[in-house]
Amino acid sequence: MSARILVVEDEAAIREMLCFVLEQQGFDVVEAHDYASAVDCLVEPVPDLILLDWMFPGGNGISLAKEIKRNDLTKDVPIIMLTARGEEEDKIRGLEVGADDYITKPFSPKELIARIKAVLRRAMPTALEELIDVKGLVLDPVSHRVSLNDQPVPIGPTEFKLLHFFMTHSERVYSREQLLDHVWGTNVYVEDRTVDVHIRRLRKAIGGQGHENFVQTVRGAGYRFSTRV
Incomplete structure (x- = not known):
């Protein structure tokens, strides 16, 4: 069964590109364009990973990450922040509220997929005894x-x-x-x-x-x- 990924991104062109790349890799993709639609997606079946933009209508990635971690249903779902911000302080803020990784725009599809797979491996290890x-x-x-x-x-x-x-x-x-x-x-x-x-x-x-x-x-x-x- 393929991993289910929620993409929260308000820019339609970027969101479509992300969904296309993820679907090409065999992921089951759910998309949201603002805070409210993202919250609506935090229900069963719960996503296995969330790609979360830094800014979008109705809120921002920091506030939504806090909401995700407060929700008993989604608190263990890994988050990768998508951000145009490169400042160390902003990256730390994202990680401190529960993000598992961040990727700075612009990024290549190859880098994105590698990051997603690495985070999913950490979140869902195939075997605790693996090297x-x-x-x-x-x-x-x-x-x-x-x-x-x-x-x-x-x-x-x-x-x-x-x-x-x-x-x-x-x-x-x-x-x-x-x-x-x-x-x-x-x-x-x-x-x-x-x-x-x-x-x-x-x-x-x-x-x-x-x-x-x-x-x-x-x-x-x-x-x-x-x-x-």
């Missing part, structure tokens, strides 16, 4: 081994858990508190700054060939894992 490979950095969840360009990487258990979380949730910004909840667990009392210590250890472990730059500090927000600088 995760990001540009030669490979994590094996079964054997708890990490390698870098086929060379073993010595790594502590907490750094392993942190790296596993980052690699399966890339392009999203997480605060220290969120990382503590996801990696250490809500029942464990750990100081926020402990996260910084383990981030430094993780960067050191995977460093040497530029991979340490994948673990990025987002000033005033937290950390994210990204292959984009």
Whole structure:
């Protein structure tokens, strides 16, 4: 069964192009041109992914993303923001309200499809035991081994858990508190700054060939894992 994608875009030409490209790839596409029509689409059958423009009549991508994450039916649906804005602050705003990725206009259909497939893989993993490979950095969840360009990487258990979380949730910004909840667990009392210590250890472990730059500090927000600088 093909993934169902909701496209929220007010410009008819862009919306038609997006729908055509997605349908060519075998996706089931639903389209909305403004805030109200987008909300009407947030019902069963729930979309598997939402392509969300930054600005449209009746509201904007930020307000709709908040609405999507408040709705119990759609709160786990991944969102990719479509935006003409290139400023870092705007991208962070989108990620902070729950977007899983962003793509800046103009973009190629090939890049769009690659981003969609990557987000869908993270949202609906085919197997929790699959190897995760990001540009030669490979994590094996079964054997708890990490390698870098086929060379073993010595790594502590907490750094392993942190790296596993980052690699399966890339392009999203997480605060220290969120990382503590996801990696250490809500029942464990750990100081926020402990996260910084383990981030430094993780960067050191995977460093040497530029991979340490994948673990990025987002000033005033937290950390994210990204292959984009």
